[in-house]
Amino acid sequence: MITLNTPIDMHLHLREGKMLRDVIPYTYNQFAAAVVMPNLVPPVDNIDRLLSYKDEILQNSKNFTPLMNLFMREYTKEELEVLKDEIFAIKLYPAGITTNSEEGVKSIENVYPVLEIMQELDIPLSVHGETNGFVLDREREFAVVYEKLACDFPNLKIIMEHISTYNLVELLDKYDNLYATITLHHLLLTLDDLIGGSLNPHNFCKPVVKTPKDRDALQKIVKSGHKKVMFGSDSAPHSIKNKLKGAAGLFSAPVILPALAEFFEGDVETFQKFISDNARENFDLNIPEREVVLVEEEYIAPQLVGEVKPMFAGRRFTYSVKNF
Ligand code: DOR
Ligand code: ZN
Secondary structure (H helix, E strand, C coil): CEEEECCEEEEECCCCHHHHHHHHHHHHCCCCEEEECCCCCCCCCCHHHHHHHHHHHHHCCCCCEEEEEEECCCCCHHHHHHHHHHCCEEEECECCCCCCCCCCECCHHHHHHHHHHHHHHCCCEEECCCCCCCCCCHHHHHHHHHHHHHHHCCCCCEEECCCCCHHHHHHCCCCCCEEEEECHHHHHCCCHHHHHCCCCHHHCCCCCCCCHHHHHHHHHHHHHCCCCEEECCCECCCCHHHHHCCCCCCCCHHHHHHHHHHHHCCCHHHHHHHHHHHHHHHHCCCCCCCEEEEECCCEECCCCECCECCCCCCCEECCEECCC
16 A cells, blocks of 8 residues: 655646546546646636636546646736736746647747746746757757756746656756656657557657657656656646647546556655655645555556546556545
């Protein structure tokens, strides 16, 4: 048996409406809280949209704290003073870089005044760090942007989301104000799972899964219990129909804790840090405590949730979440 205290998913896509209602039980049954991404259409970029989205999440969940992320645009100080108490962080998407990011940031300089205000008001920055370059180089190339942000805003907490390369693992210790989330899929999969056999569009995401060397660096830092590394699933549901048209994202929510329990091979102390303690300490998160228990009973990942095919559909795991 493994008992986890207050698991938190630091990066989650829930969507809206029927999709949200289909997928959200997989999160609130395993997590006490999650950071919810704002890349809806239209984006979550004002107080009314934020509060109604939060309300939709609360109406459809139990014992669950949504930590809301706001979509980056050119906010004024007055706006952020109002929004501050309702949000966890502001998410910066370079324009057009991923799903529903067309309204994103065209040039980082445009939002320098916003970053200045965020630093002053102590609002963390969350970043999808990819350039428009060659697909396998996009994240590595973005490292210079992270370095510039980390230097220009030394008191701004910057979360490098879903890191997928050894380069960003190495960058993490160079600046005190850089943090990282790591997904289940980047921890376990490589390009072979996407294009090594027959093409598997269900394993397509952004940033794309990378080489064994990258995956091994992610595994090593997660197993070390590094304080600045936090679990963020980036679970991103799309209908099978849209996945076959090329939509990016893995719906990993149904398998997260069973898969991580196997990954940590009995090292519950490090599991606990990755899934909760690091995030709570790095960001002073004040979330009602909740225990989630994993028992040694077989769990078979569902084949289908609504119109979505989960990651590892049909796979057998040795641990299951109690009372799921
Ligand atoms: O694979 C991804 N899916 N990466 C993202 O950055 C966005 C996400 C989504 O919203 O579908
Ligand atoms: Zn995401």
